[in-house]
Amino acid sequence: MPVPYPRSQIRGIARQFGLNMISSAPMPSLYRKHAVIRMQTETGTYALKPFIKSELLRTSTVKQMNSAADDVRHLMNSGYLHMPPWLPANSGKLWILDRGRPFYVTAWIEGRPMQTAQDFEQLGQALAALHAIPPGKAGLKRAPALEQIRLWKTKDSFFRKTTARLHQKGRYRRWIETYGKACTSLSERAWSELATPETIRLIKDEAARPSFVHNDVTMPNVILSGDGRLFLIDWDRIRLGSAFIDTAKAIKNTTQFNPEFIQSFLTGYEQHRPLGKAARKTIAALYALPLEVWSAFRFPSRAGSRQMLRTIDRTWQQRVKAVEFMDAWAGLASGIPCPSNIHRKMGRLPRGEST
Known part of the structure; x- marks a missing residue:
């Protein structure tokens, strides 16, 4: 199998950023084998990132x-501290086009993943600081949260039909009977809360005052450097959007359903960006x-989907406790049904067999 980015190409790209490369090594992510290239140069270590487009955007x-x-240049000019510095190319732009693909270069951040409650408090501070930066341009024509909610409602409908x-066919019967x-x-609880007049007004108002959102705050994309400073990496999905959705997804994707970590994140967030009652309810409902589950049942026979269903089975009680914690934080009444057969193991979910 050919190497996606030959050394000669990497060396040529490095030169376009004023760098003399000594060595390079591809580094994987959860989804891609060659997600980023670690470059050792005469002036330091850098991350060379091939830009990956979002298929959800029609551009x-x-x-x-x-x-x-x-958007990144705006953050840099605004003094945002939780993003690796982007290196300008010789042209003055923050990216170059090589063989039909955009590339950008940032400082390489060496460090560790989040481990303590204090780390999650710092993450909350970093995300709130991002959301608080004035965009310096016109608002959006449509409320980003409403657009996303419509998409998620479609996924919910597809899940129920699937x-x-x-x-009826006897496939995944035990999982569906236990958790469906x-x-x-x-x-349904979330849709009901998100349909209240105060919530609709709040998320419609967001169109006039949108926030910069990272859109992919996950554990691999958060690094604590040697001096304890927190960095968010992988900014391919940055855009103006909904701070409520960005916050809810960040909590879901990083805190491991741990109420202590969730509380620390929210404490850090509200130190920089206090949340009113309606905002809290919106974030809790989105969380x-x-x-x-919807993602897994889109293609239920795939190995990754079956693994996800097993993971949800194994972590269900932690997930419920996390939702209850968020409900209490937001002042929402909680009433999540706990399946009577919750302790029954799901076992394997092989292709084409009943469960």
Whole structure:
């Protein structure tokens, strides 16, 4: 199998950023074998990142890269401290186009993943600081949260139809009987809260005052450097959007359903960006949505989907406790059904077999 980025290409790209490369090594992510290239140069270590477009946006890769670079430059000019510095190319731009693909270069951040409650408090501070930066440009024509909610409602509807069909065929029967009703209850509670007049008004107002959002705050994308400073990496998805959604997804993707970590994150966030009652309810409702379940049942026969269903089975009680914690924080009434057969192991979920 050919190497995606030959050394000669990497060396040529490095020169376009004024760097003389000594060595390079591809580094993997959860989803890509060659997600980023670690370059050792005469002036230090850098991360060379091939830009990956979002398929959810109906624009070209180059337009998405250009937009992301403009937003990053704005953050740099605003003094945002939790992003690795981007290196300008010889042209003055923050990216270059090589063989049809955009690339950008940042400082390489060496460090450790989040481990303590204090780390999560610092993450909350970093995300709140990002959301608080004035965008310096016009608002959005549509409320980003409403657009995302419509998409998630479509996924919820697809999940219900899929589980009904699979249950009739006897496939994944045990999983569906154990968790299907509870997942539907979670989404219905969330939809009900998100449909209240105060919540709708809040998320509609966000269109006029959108926030910069990272859109991919996950454990691998958060690094604590040797001096204890927290960095968010992988800024391919930066754009103006909903701070409520960005916050709810960050909590879900990083805190491991641990109430102590969740509380620390929220404490740090509200130190920089206090949240009113309606904002808290909105974030808690968004957090409760069973996004991973919907994703798994989009293609239930895939190995990754089956693994996700086993993971949800194993962590269900922690997930419920985390939702209850968020409800209490937001002042919402909690009432999540706990399946009577919750302790029964799901076992294997092989392709084409009943459960």
